[in-house]
Amino acid sequence: FNRDYVMFENQGRGPCHFEFKPIKVCVRSKFEKIVYEFKKYEKENGNVTEAYDLKLDPDELDNLSKDEYFKKKCHNLIEVAKKRVKEILNKEG
Numbered sequence: 001f002n003r004d005y006v007m008f009e010n011q012g013r014g015p016c017h018f019e020f021k022p023i024k025v026c027v028r029s030k031f032e033k034i035v036y037e038f039k040k041y042e043k044e045n046g047n048v049t050e051a052y053d054l055k056l057d058p059d060e061l062d063n064l065s066k067d068e069y070f071k072k073k074c075h076n077l078i079e080v081a082k083k084r085v086k087e088i089l090n091k092e093g
Contacts, residue, residue: 004029005027005028005029005077005080006027006028007025007026007027007028007080007081007084008025008026009023009024009025009026009084009088010024011023011024022037022038022039023037023038023085023088023089024036024037024038024049025037025038025081025084025085026050026081027077027078027080027081027084028054028077029077030054031053031054031055032051032052032053032054032070032073032074032077033050033051033052033054033060033077034048034050034051034052034065034071034074034077034078034081035048035049035050035051035065036048036049036078036081036082036085037049038085040089046081046082046085048065048071048074048078049065050063050065051063051064051065051067051070051071051074052064053070
């Protein structure tokens with residue numbers, strides 16, 4: 001890795017539709033990976049749906065998205081994902 005993280009985003013199959021389809025942003029570093037999902041009209045506008053400790057679980061079998069301690073460890077990756085969602089929505093509007 002020459003960068004601190006890599007990122008990708010998608011809305012699943014079919015055409016993009018920011019009003020009705022969630023935006024998913026995946027951000028991974030050398031040792032952690034998170035998937036952040038944003039649904040425009042939900043009370044909790046965004047949440048981590050997947051989180052993996054790539055050092056202990058390189059095959060991504062143990063989803064740690066409910067583990068608050070691990071999510072705190074991934075705080076920087078989550079902030080990157082939130083910032084990207086804002087960028088996407090600003091370009092859309």
